[in-house]
Amino acid sequence: MKFIDFDDFVREAWQEYDDTREIKDITDISAKVSTNHVYQITFEDGNHIIGKLSYFGKYEHFVEDHTIINSLSNNLPVPFDHFLSRSLMKENSLYVHRHVDDVIDVWVVFYRPIQIREKLPKRLNEDQIRKLARQFAKFHKACHTIRNTLPPSSKTLEVDIEHLLEILETEEGQYEYRMQQDLIRKHCNIFLQNLDELGANDELDTIPVFVDWNIGNFSVTADFELFSRWDYDWFRMSSRMMDFYFFARIVSDVGDRTIFSYNLDPLMEKRFQIFLKSYHEEFPLTELEIRLLKEIYRFFILNYVVKYGKYFFHDLFATKLQKEAYEEYLPNIEDKFDPEPLLTTLNL
Structure with a gap:
C-alpha cells in the first residue's frame, strides 16, 4: 500500500x-x-x-x-x-x-474527551482483586439492566466463526492459512458443536461487552472504583463471559507485561478464583457460564488472533501471537482448561 x-x-x-x-x-x-x-x-x-x-x-x-x-x-x-x-x-x-x-x-x-484517573498497578494484591471484581460485577449488572433499551446488533459468535470458515475456502484464505487449515477448521467446528450442546444461545442473556480489558484501556479511582473507559475496538453484544478472559489476565500473578501472550493459564490461577468468588457475590454466575469459558477462550483465539490478528496488531505482534495460537493456544485447550476448580470455588 x-x-x-x-x-x-x-x-x-x-x-x-x-x-x-x-x-x-x-x-x-x-x-x-x-x-x-x-x-x-x-x-x-x-x-x-x-x-x-x-x-x-x-x-x-x-x-x-x-x-x-x-x-x-x-x-x-x-x-x-x-x-x-x-x-x-x-x-x-x-x-x-x-x-x-x-x-x-x-x-x-x-x-468527546473523557477524564482519566488512575491506571491499575501492573500486579494487583488480593484485596485489590476483590474490589475490582465487585466493580466489574456492578458494571455488568448495570449493562444487563439496560440491555433491552439498546439498538440491535447483527454480530454473533456463530456468525464470526462461520465467517472464518468461509475465509478458509477463499483463494486468499487458502494462501494465508495454508499450513493451518485443518487445525483452524477443527477448532471452529468444535466451537460450534460445543456452543450448541451447551445451549448457550438459549440460556444466556446478551449484554454489551468490551472484551479487551487491557489495563491501558480504562481508569479507576484511588479506591478501585471503575472511572472511565475509552477503547472500544472489540466491543460486541454477547454473553458477559466474553469479558472474563481479560479479567483473568488483569488479576494474573505475572501481572501486566510489555511482551504479552494469550495463553489459557490465567483462567486456571487461584487469583482468578478469588476474583470469581467476589464477582459471584455481587452478580451470581451460573454453572453454564463457567463451563462456557473454555469456548469463549477458543472463540477469542480464533476470531481475534487467527482471523483478525493482522488488523488488530502490528505485524510483529500478529506474527508472534498467531504462531503461538497454532503451536500452543489451540492445541492445549482441552488439556489445560478444567472448570471443576472454578465451580467448586463458587459452590456450583
Whole structure:
C-alpha cells in the first residue's frame, strides 16, 4: 500500500462535520499496538476532541457498534453514567465519516474527551482483586439492566466463526492459512458443536461487552472504583463471559507485561478464583457460564488472533501471537482448561 496520510481523512471528516471550527493541530495518540488510529484534535480556540479512524471489517458493523455504544453511554445508570465517552452527533444522528477511493475505504468517528484517573498497578494484591471484581460485577449488572433499551446488533459468535470458515475456502484464505487449515477448521467446528450442546444461545442473556480489558484501556479511582473507559475496538453484544478472559489476565500473578501472550493459564490461577468468588457475590454466575469459558477462550483465539490478528496488531505482534495460537493456544485447550476448580470455588 502506498503511503497514506491519515490526518487528511480526519481533516476531511471534520470539514464535513463543522467547517466553521478550524483545526490547529492533529496529534496521533494511538497505542501503537493496534492498526486503528486515535487522534487528539485541537482547535484554534483551544478546545479539543478525540477522533478514531478505522479501515478493517465492514463499515456497517463500525456504524452499528458505535451507535450501540453511544446509546449505552447515555443509558447507563449511576455510577456508570459518565464511564464511557460519548460520540459526536450531527443533527439527530451519530456522525460517521466515510472516505472511499481506489486505495482505501476508511471511517472516522469523533468522541468527546473523557477524564482519566488512575491506571491499575501492573500486579494487583488480593484485596485489590476483590474490589475490582465487585466493580466489574456492578458494571455488568448495570449493562444487563439496560440491555433491552439498546439498538440491535447483527454480530454473533456463530456468525464470526462461520465467517472464518468461509475465509478458509477463499483463494486468499487458502494462501494465508495454508499450513493451518485443518487445525483452524477443527477448532471452529468444535466451537460450534460445543456452543450448541451447551445451549448457550438459549440460556444466556446478551449484554454489551468490551472484551479487551487491557489495563491501558480504562481508569479507576484511588479506591478501585471503575472511572472511565475509552477503547472500544472489540466491543460486541454477547454473553458477559466474553469479558472474563481479560479479567483473568488483569488479576494474573505475572501481572501486566510489555511482551504479552494469550495463553489459557490465567483462567486456571487461584487469583482468578478469588476474583470469581467476589464477582459471584455481587452478580451470581451460573454453572453454564463457567463451563462456557473454555469456548469463549477458543472463540477469542480464533476470531481475534487467527482471523483478525493482522488488523488488530502490528505485524510483529500478529506474527508472534498467531504462531503461538497454532503451536500452543489451540492445541492445549482441552488439556489445560478444567472448570471443576472454578465451580467448586463458587459452590456450583
